Amino acid sequence: xxxxxxxxxxxxxxxxxxxxxLDSGGFENPRAKDVSFEEIKDILRRLAIVIPVKDxxxxxxxxxxxxxxxxxxxxxxxxxxxxxHDIYKMEQDMITKFHELTQQEILCIHQKDPELGFAFYDTGxxxxxxxxxxxxxxxxxxxxxxxxxxxxxxxxFIGFADADNYIPGSVREYVMDYAAGxxxxxxxYSMVRLHWRYKPKVVEDRLYFKKWGRVSETTxxxxxxxxxxSTGFETGVVITGNAGEHAMTIKLADIMSYSTGFSIxxxxxxxxxxxxxxxxxxxxxxxxxxxxxxxxQIETLNPHLHEEKGEEHIKNMLLGSLCTVxxxxxxxxxxxxxxxxxxRDILDMWEKPKANIVMPPIGGIDASRFTKLLESNSxxxxxxxxGTGIESExxxxxxxxxxxxxx
Amino acid sequence: xxxxxxxxxxxxxxxxxxxxxLDSGGFENPRAKDVSFEEIKDILRRLAIVIPVKDxxxxxxxxxxxxxxxxxxxxxxxxxxxxxHDIYKMEQDMITKFHELTQQEILCIHQKDPELGFAFYDTGxxxxxxxxxxxxxxxxxxxxxxxxxxxxxxxxFIGFADADNYIPGSVREYVMDYAAGxxxxxxxYSMVRLHWRYKPKVVEDRLYFKKWGRVSETTxxxxxxxxxxSTGFETGVVITGNAGEHAMTIKLADIMSYSTGFSIxxxxxxxxxxxxxxxxxxxxxxxxxxxxxxxxQIETLNPHLHEEKGEEHIKNMLLGSLCTVxxxxxxxxxxxxxxxxxxRDILDMWEKPKANIVMPPIGGIDASRFTKLLESNSxxxxxxxxGTGIESExxxxxxxxxxxxxx
Numbered sequence: 001x002x003x004x005x006x007x008x009x010x011x012x013x014x015x016x017x018x019x020x021x022l023d024s025g026g027f028e029n030p031r032a033k034d035v036s037f038e039e040i041k042d043i044l045r046r047l048a049i050v051i052p053v054k055d056x057x058x059x060x061x062x063x064x065x066x067x068x069x070x071x072x073x074x075x076x077x078x079x080x081x082x083x084x085h086d087i088y089k090m091e092q093d094m095i096t097k098f099h100e101l102t103q104q105e106i107l108c109i110h111q112k113d114p115e116l117g118f119a120f121y122d123t124g125x126x127x128x129x130x131x132x133x134x135x136x137x138x139x140x141x142x143x144x145x146x147x148x149x150x151x152x153x154x155x156x157f158i159g160f161a162d163a164d165n166y167i168p169g170s171v172r173e174y175v176m177d178y179a180a181g182x183x184x185x186x187x188x189y190s191m192v193r194l195h196w197r198y199k200p201k202v203v204e205d206r207l208y209f210k211k212w213g214r215v216s217e218t219t220x221x222x223x224x225x226x227x228x229x230s231t232g233f234e235t236g237v238v239i240t241g242n243a244g245e246h247a248m249t250i251k252l253a254d255i256m257s258y259s260t261g262f263s264i265x266x267x268x269x270x271x272x273x274x275x276x277x278x279x280x281x282x283x284x285x286x287x288x289x290x291x292x293x294x295x296x297q298i299e300t301l302n303p304h305l306h307e308e309k310g311e312e313h314i315k316n317m318l319l320g321s322l323c324t325v326x327x328x329x330x331x332x333x334x335x336x337x338x339x340x341x342x343x344r345d346i347l348d349m350w351e352k353p354k355a356n357i358v359m360p361p362i363g364g365i366d367a368s369r370f371t372k373l374l375e376s377n378s379x380x381x382x383x384x385x386x387g388t389g390i391e392s393e394x395x396x397x398x399x400x401x402x403x404x405x406x407x
Numbered sequence: 408x409x410x411x412x413x414x415x416x417x418x419x420x421x422x423x424x425x426x427x428x429l430d431s432g433g434f435e436n437p438r439a440k441d442v443s444f445e446e447i448k449d450i451l452r453r454l455a456i457v458i459p460v461k462d463x464x465x466x467x468x469x470x471x472x473x474x475x476x477x478x479x480x481x482x483x484x485x486x487x488x489x490x491x492h493d494i495y496k497m498e499q500d501m502i503t504k505f506h507e508l509t510q511q512e513i514l515c516i517h518q519k520d521p522e523l524g525f526a527f528y529d530t531g532x533x534x535x536x537x538x539x540x541x542x543x544x545x546x547x548x549x550x551x552x553x554x555x556x557x558x559x560x561x562x563x564f565i566g567f568a569d570a571d572n573y574i575p576g577s578v579r580e581y582v583m584d585y586a587a588g589x590x591x592x593x594x595x596y597s598m599v600r601l602h603w604r605y606k607p608k609v610v611e612d613r614l615y616f617k618k619w620g621r622v623s624e625t626t627x628x629x630x631x632x633x634x635x636x637s638t639g640f641e642t643g644v645v646i647t648g649n650a651g652e653h654a655m656t657i658k659l660a661d662i663m664s665y666s667t668g669f670s671i672x673x674x675x676x677x678x679x680x681x682x683x684x685x686x687x688x689x690x691x692x693x694x695x696x697x698x699x700x701x702x703x704q705i706e707t708l709n710p711h712l713h714e715e716k717g718e719e720h721i722k723n724m725l726l727g728s729l730c731t732v733x734x735x736x737x738x739x740x741x742x743x744x745x746x747x748x749x750x751r752d753i754l755d756m757w758e759k760p761k762a763n764i765v766m767p768p769i770g771g772i773d774a775s776r777f778t779k780l781l782e783s784n785s786x787x788x789x790x791x792x793x794g795t796g797i798e799s800e801x802x803x804x805x806x807x808x809x810x811x812x813x814x
Contacts (some may be wrong), residue, residue, distance in 0.1 A: 018471070022575065066426070067708065070428060101438070104428070166613020167574055301474065387434055
């Protein structure tokens with residue numbers, strides 16, 4: 001159970017919760033919440049896990065797929081190379097074999113597929129297209145593609161997992177933690193964000209189990225500062241500002257705006273503060289404001305071990321994250337000066353943080369029309385149905401749960 | 408499914424099997440075996456996991472406990488320091504808190520408890536006692552203590568897990584893999600041995616995912632050589648010679664002999680080859696010989712990341728492992744010369760590998776008398792029952808499954 005919950009307008013942020021037991025026994029405990037396997041399974045069936053991929057090692061992706069519970073659907077959105085080596089083809093081959101063996105429902109598509117760009121154009125959402133009407137590079141853009149595909153599958157929940165995870169068991173836990181969060185939620189507008197217990201780093205030829213990443217610590221500090229200066233009460237409730245591992249109800253996903261670049265995750269908070277916070281000027285989504293938006297922050301039992309990204313990536317992440325704070329409607333001169341101070345080494349003198357590019361809510365897009373366009377025209381789109389072989393050509397027929405096999 | 412099975416007398420060794428999916432969907436597949444959650448749960452209830460502990464970091468032990476499914480019972484056998492710092496007390500405190508929160512059944516005891524030595528003495532099994540009638544140091548000795556406690560709980564299966572594992576999700580998988588193995592077994596005498604998919608090492612400030620440990624590779628080579636020279640057909644079927652992660656049916660545990668030092672795991676094979684192999688002279692356990700002894704070797708999906716042990720430990724492990732081969736009844740001059748060649752750098756010139764100290768089967772010990780002695784007299788023995796507080800004093804009463812809480 002969270003010890004405390006901070007309420008800011010319609011936004012409820014629960015304090016960190018910890019995983020006491022991966023497979024618990026159903027006993028009551030005033031300090032803990034037991035979530036039964038049946039409840040979790042019910043959520044899993046309504047959950048799609050989106051995996052944005054970009055040239056990650058294929059056996060890492062394979063491990064991640066094996067770890068995602070069968071009841072979830074998996075959506076792989078790849079932006080991997082297709083020119084010199086067709087890495088996407090290798091990914092698709094691996095996924096085909098994986099589906100033959102496990103018969104789990106999987107969708108996959110390539111981000112640069114021209115038909116994908118066309119489907120966005122056709123359904124009136126061109127905010128992520130470049131001048132050639134292709135979808136831009138970027139993880140946020142891939143995530144939006146995944147969300148639309150999840151909607152077309154009729155899912156109620158959507159979660160994200162990275163493809164570069166060395167520990168399949170962690171990925172499984174992430175999915176279970178998402179499901180446990182949704183079991184605890186009382187609002188149809190809710191979000192689960194994971195906090196890694198440890199993030200092991202190699203320090204002088206041994207492993208050091210770091211608790212905090214550098215960027216996370218700073219992002220959280222500034223998100224909390226934004227909240228504190230707005231309410232007048234200091235808080236440290238936000239500890240998952242950069243949580244790449246997060247999940248949302250589709251209802252919430254439909255009304256969110258999404259920042260591009262490296263700031264999609266911290267921008268979740270800034271957007272919710274701006275739109276649903278104490279000082280929001282107009283409420284665009286009265287139903288959500290009324291029901292309240294719940295944010296769960298869960299500390300995983302497993303450590304997170306992934307591919308090391310370079311110094312440049314860390315810099316960009318920090319810059320992107322703090323720009324979202326800088327550009328918040330709630331940001332006052334004091335917070336702005338603090339942001340500039342923090343970014344002194346990154347920004348050139350006098351330069352101001354750029355406005356972040358924001359993609360508006362996807363709730364208005366006709367997801368089934370979107371997917372139908374892909375089904376008819378796309379060459380990279382494949383829909384492996386549950387319990388069947390490749391059935392993407394069959395289109396409408398719902399073979400779910402039947403044990404028809406293509407091999 | 409294992410692709411092949413090597414049969415040697417009454418011993419069936421299945422080739423490596425791989426985990427395709429942590430949570431599968433129940434579909435039939437000619438190349439794979441789907442094990443349902445219900446079947447697994449049924450095994451888990453009859454399984455005790457023994458964790459031998461010796462001054463491992465307490466938060467690692469904590470993570471391991473949280474990862475073991477609730478339905479299993481856990482037996483912690485500690486040989487941690489009690490003199491300068493009472494580490495055993497810290498362990499017990501942590502376990503008490505853990506039980507308060509999760510209500511999982513846990514037994515714990517200290518290996519050097521004088522009453523433990525007395526209980527062995529009293530039940531006529533003094534093979535692991537030192538001259539002061541205390542249990543010797545050593546992991547094998549701790550494992551035997553754990554097996555007896557598991558027997559007194561009426562369990563049918565026993566599995567082992569190390570306390571120094573950095574990835575709780577791996578430990579959970581080990582337990583599930585054990586259960587899956589027993590679900591596949593057709594003999595009441597069976598063993599599941601795990602093969603780590605990777606064992607990450609720090610190599611020049613990055614992680615290198617090694618497939619094989621140095622000792623394992625050599626041990627397996629010689630166990631296979633022993634088998635090959637006995638049958639006349641070359642084989643590479645043994646790949647889990649040093650599998651610290653293994654589990655057995657209690658029926659098999661009862662008739663095994665156990666080697667001390669660092670060779671308990673490879674000696675499993677040598678003992679079974681000697682006792683139940685093609686050339687066994689007399690069959691001491693006709694029922695087991697008749698039913699056959701099945702060995703499953705399962706490759707985990709998760710990597711194994713644990714505390715680094717020193718060079719000395721590696722040397723001792725290699726020496727201990729190859730001594731079991733050298734002293735096998737099946738070992739001929741050729742294999743012996745190969746062993747000596749391999750150990751040239753470790754053994755002094757002309758020195759011969761020592762006979763390994765072997766502890767005879769535990770099947771004859773009256774486990775309930777053994778445990779009753781501990782319950783009456785031991786100060787370090789605690790039995791935390793499922794769903795209750797500390798109830799060790801209540802002795803006989805079976806409160807299992809009731810939700811009585813001590814806090």
